Amino acid sequence: MNLVDAFDAGSGTTCVVGAGGKKTTMAALAARLERAVVTATVRIPIFDEWVARVEVTEEPAAIVESALTEPAQPAASDGNDSARWPLGVVPAREEKRDDRYLGYDPTVVDRLAPLDLPVLVKADGARMRRFKAPSEKEPQLPSTADTVIPIASVHVVGEPLSEELVHRVDHVADLTGLNPGEEIRPADVAAVLASESGGRKGVPAGAQTIPLLNMVDNAELEATAREIAVEIHERVDVPRVVLAEMRADDPIVDVV
Secondary structure, three states: OOHHHHOOOOOOEEEEEEOOOHHHHHHHHHHOOOOOEEEEOOOEEOOHHHOOEEEEOOOHHHHHHHHHHOOOOOOOOOOOOOOOOOEEEEOOEOOOOOOEEOOOOHHHHHOOHHHOOOEEEEOOOOOOOOEEOOOOOOOOOOOOEEEEEEEEEHHHOOOEOOOOOEEOHHHHHHHHOOOOOOEOOHHHHHHHHHOOOOOOOOOOOOOEEOOEEEOOOOHHHHHHHHHHHHHHHHHOOOOOOEEEOOOOOOOEEEEO
């Protein structure tokens, strides 16, 4: 199964949440889609280097619709129109920091759905950590979301529950029963990703959840990821759990 098919990202709105690879996952998907829109409902690091262009606009649907009607450009060797796609749309650059864009209200992202293009959305933040549970105000999911991808890095297994690797330690503790400083187990990662207060929080009715276990870069971590995937399936009905190393040329390790 290829990356786009693994997440059913070839059409509709795909939202990434969690920690441990949101940006790399969005970039990997965008690079494999013929035409993709990249956006966010929360702050997002500057991503100009992995899209064809970024438009700063309060009306993203109008910009995307205009891009669809622009005269054709010479196609890249893979068939993609590299001059226009992937297309990033954001409302503004953050005033206090020059390395991030702001995100749209989810209702604005909803307006992209009728344009019938793959839309990739960053829908929460993690402050560069590798595991997290959402706050009361997260995630910011558009109602038109078709797929939600909750992400965690398998590298956290065996590490202490601490702010060094985990965003919102107290929320993770509540969902797992761990105390700060205790070792994170495969079952703990599964508990957070499978929970309606964790990785499945706020998923719109009719949308699917496809968990991603990222940074699976050796055989030992693959075994750990498989253990987590089994635990997820025991806790909740999801179509599949994806094991991947999103920084690799061929990211998919397995689909469980």
